[in-house]
């Protein structure tokens with residue numbers, strides 16, 4: 047049943063659940079394990095089923111439809127391999143089975159099993175029982191171990207925060223299958239060895255649960271005002287978002303006043319670099335939802351409509367909450383979607399704001415829970431991917447504005463080929479994507495807090511500010527898994543000379559934020575990044 051929610055203003059927000067439910071996915075995953083082709087590949091091993099994701103096809107030629115495929119991810123510790131079972135949700139008995147040596151992110155159940163093993167270990171049991179050590183999930187979430195023949199053993203990393211007494215910070219690696227715990231030299235892996243021993247950041251939650259990769263939840267959103275449809279799009283919760291490392295709150299098929307603006311909008315890449323490599327660098331993931339404070343009505347799995355603003359860690363100063371998913375609320379003339387993600391000790395806020403006047407404000411915000419690493423100044427980089435399809439997928443062009451102009455008297459010029467561009471606030475630089483036939487467009491207007499990559503203290507780690515690319519269905523993310531190097535965004539490789547004028551274009555937009563937790567005030571000024579997307583001739 048579509049749930050209709052009226053806000054205090056005359057704005058109406060309706061959300062209709064879309065796609066398979068969590069129960070359906072779980073059933074499909076369990077059934078797949080019994081299939082002969084799957085049993086054959088598994089052999090005598092006892093792999094663990096980590097998660098079952100719903101996948102959609104990247105096909106602009108067809109109308110939006112619910113995800114038609116699934117992927118079940120299993121891990122076989124004995125043979126150091128990942129087993130992937132891909133199939134159709136409509137006919138789940140026909141599947142393709144493949145194997146890979148790339149180690150998958152831990153599931154919640156695996157992490158809980160790893161914590162349990164640490165809790166029973168003689169070296170830690172007493173300190174954990176008396177609460178002198180508090181387990182947490184670190185980044186990276188895996189501790190990989192290279193064997194003499196080059197194979198990689200996958201172990202689950204478990205962090206232990208000191209809570210008094212003689213306790214010291216430690217991260218251990220847990221072999222869940224053999225119920226074995228491995229300790230590091232100096233108690234810490236080499237990329238988590240800050241010089242300081244104190245803790246900085248917001249107090250860690252009381253082990254509240256998170257929503258991990260594959261947790262179902264998407265819905266069609268319709269925003270109307272006085273009988274007129276302003277916005278219609280599909281919203282996907284972070285735990286169900288696309289890409290190697292997830293995408294935060296993901297938008298699909300965004301229409302304003304009945305005209306297509308974006309085919310997809312999301313954050314497929316997120317990374318962090320410390321001054322002097324005090325810790326890290328790290329590639330983060332954007333699918334693990336943490337609790338937000340949201341009170342209201344559940345309108346779809348993972349979506350809650352709230353009469354008052356839903357609040358994340360940057361609003362409450364607390365790592366705890368009462369809801370996993372996306373909070374929706376209306377404030378003045380904007381409909382806001384907000385969710386919070388966890389990656390180790392980082393907390394990221396994914397937000398989209400839709401104004402009645404057609405402006406979209408994508409936002410990303412940064413916070414951290416207590417950890418020795420975050421006492422050190424570090425630099426977060428967030429990369430939005432805006433797949434604009436202004437009125438149509440093709441027949442789009444990109445123009446750039448500079449005032450004062452770069453050459454001659456014209457402030458606008460066309461971008462004819464793929465290119466990487468820097469933000470230039472002195473020239474009020476911005477970009478516009480237009481339909482060449484009909485003239486409607488959207489402007490991408492940078493905000494000063496988004497920074498400039500070349501001026502960032504950790505340059506050249508941030509790589510760039512804006513990339514203007516020809517659309518390709520296989521360039522949704524850069525494919526870098528959040529387990530090891532490289533950590534930098536690899537968007538540059540797609541800038542390979544293709545013509546973009548009158549074609550299907552994609553804009554990547556990076557934000558760069560230097561985080562000094564010691565100066566995190568109540569106002570959190572500058573912690574929220576993102577450009578404004580403004581309609582032109584709509």
Ligand SMILES: [Cu+2]
Nearest residue numbers: 412413414561
């Ligand atoms: Cu930070």
